[in-house]
């Protein structure tokens with residue numbers, strides 16, 4: 265697993281000391297709130313509705329059990345016993361006291377975790393496929409390149425005062441599990457005609473109030489040119505980005521205003537100047553970083569489908585879990601296990617300190633000390649021996665982390681909404697709770713199949729509503745909380761934005777509307793079609809009619 | 822009726838201004854402002870408290886007090902006054 269090197273250690277410790285001085289100056293009144301705000305934001309500290317909120321990075325989604333135990337300790341000591349895993353491989357602590365933040369940052373630094381660049385107009389924490397290094401369909405581990413980019417962009421003055429925040433995501437698999445097309449820069453590995461591995465480079469994606477799917481700016485880029493190409497994209501952005509209007513400042517606006525062809529011309533012209541400069545990545549450096557991400561020592565095992573099938577045949581509940589929550593590993597005899605943080609009625613992504621400790625213990629015993637965090641607000645154990653699956657399942661059940669619902673109707677993404685967030689219109693968490701309690705029949709979940717429901721409490725879209733198969737957006741109508749539904753969104757390799765279904769609904773009508781959409785799909789789907797396939801075949805009308813037809817309107821009114 | 826709400830600088834907690842110009846955690850202990858003039862005066866005092874680094878972002882909210890129980894009119898302010906509507910520690914997770 266990746267470890268900070270000496271240099272980073274010093275930097276992180278110095279950063280914590282610096283923030284301690286800044287907090288002191290704020291509390292003594294030497295700094296005003298206006299002066300202090302950008303400084304606290306650079307350290308991931310926000311003011312929310314009830315208290316300060318601290319956002320901490322989980323680099324590329326990988327946590328050691330030691331780091332997770334530290335999160336448990338922070339939640340217990342400085343917060344109210346829980347944390348919230350977000351959609352960007354961060355954890356947020358909701359009840360933080362300003363005066364204690366320097367202590368927290370120092371404690372985090374002990375386990376090589378930071379809050380640096382988790383907010384502000386800089387390159388944010390770089391995210392990756394949470395199955396990185398383990399997925400059977402992967403070409404190469406993308407985290408090496410995440411790390412190269414992080415080292416290059418972190419605290420780099422050129423990229424610390426960008427026109428707006430800047431998000432980068434990478435995947436090494438043809439199946440996009442990291443929503444890369446919804447990022448300012450997305451990088452997808454694939455082979456060129458000569459069979460060499462490189463990146464498709466996407467630019468200008470994003471969510472928020474003006475969502476865009478990213479455009480491909482370059483079909484294939486040799487990895488040695490990664491830094492120079494990203495630098496050129498950022499240079500053009502720095503030059504043309506709108507600093508005068510916050511809502512027009514993201515790169516997606518520039519790319520879509522000038523057109524991807526023009527943006528490409530500018531980038532390529534700039535890149536020609538620098539591509540063979542010091543920014544060219546030496547193979548030795550890639551190898552050095554690669555060593556940090558070297559796979560663990562695996563035992564020499566074989567896949568055991570017969571034994572597993574035997575247990576599955578006897579225990580239907582285990583079978584359902586295997587089908588929904590367990591994924592293929594690249595090494596024979598091992599599997600990837602997803603831990604669902606979406607048991608019925610729970611706020612998606614929330615986890616108590618005790619559960620964090622218990623998960624850390626399980627990771628030690630069953631997953632080579634490692635835990636991954638993913639953008640759907642669940643956790644994964646990426647190195648589980650197949651012969652441990654049954655025992656692990658029983659352990660996870662005791663912790664309520666084995667709901668067999670990964671990528672199903674009740675595996676809902678949900679932002680904190682008006683229960684915590686300063687910018688919210690509506691309470692998103694109660695909607696998620698209603699829906700997860702509504703869809704509890706696991707046979708039904710399996711029947712419905714692959715499905716995503718994403719909920720945001722306002723148009724900032726932290727809950728990815730634009731790219732949910734069903735998206736739910738909290739709006740404010742004359743002081744009341746309403747929810748606007750969209751259909752057909754997706755964040756995978758065929759990413760699409762959802763279409764608006766119709767007028768917004770009060771919270772009480774959302775579960776019935778979602779159920780109607782699901783039932784309509786079940787009634788009209790063809791063999792083997794996922795919801796998204798059916799939707800793309802028939803369009804929005806049948807669903808609109810079902811939800812808003814007079815009969816249905818009476819039923820839900 | 823109105824009240825002044827803010828976040829305390831030190832710990833970020835939601836506070837209300839009371840009759841003596843201090844800051845209290847419980848909405849029941851805060852100062853109820855009936856006249857426009859009282860509201861304006863307290864807001865000025867609250868801004869002074871910002872200068873003095875006691876609180877950040879103070880503003881006036883509308884409050885009803887039917888049956889003696891104070892209740893902010895807006896949902897957002899009710900959530901600030903009484904906490905998240907979803908419970909602080911998630912229930913479940915095996916009862917831990």
Ligand code: HEM
Nearest residue numbers: 350351352470471472473514678679680685687724725726
């Ligand atoms: C609670 C404090 C939060 C605040 C103040 C906040 C603020 C914002 C704002 C203003 C945007 C819009 C950016 C733009 O369009 O330029 C945004 C986008 C986003 N946020 Fe948050 N957010 C918060 C929490 C979260 C949480 C909890 C998550 C994950 C669950 C999250 C993930 C995201 C994502 C994925 C986006 C969209 C990606 C993009 O930038 O295009 N945020 N956030």
Ligand code: SF4
Nearest residue numbers: 679685688721722726
């Ligand atoms: S989508 Fe809106 S309500 Fe939800 S966390 Fe983001 S800013 Fe807050």
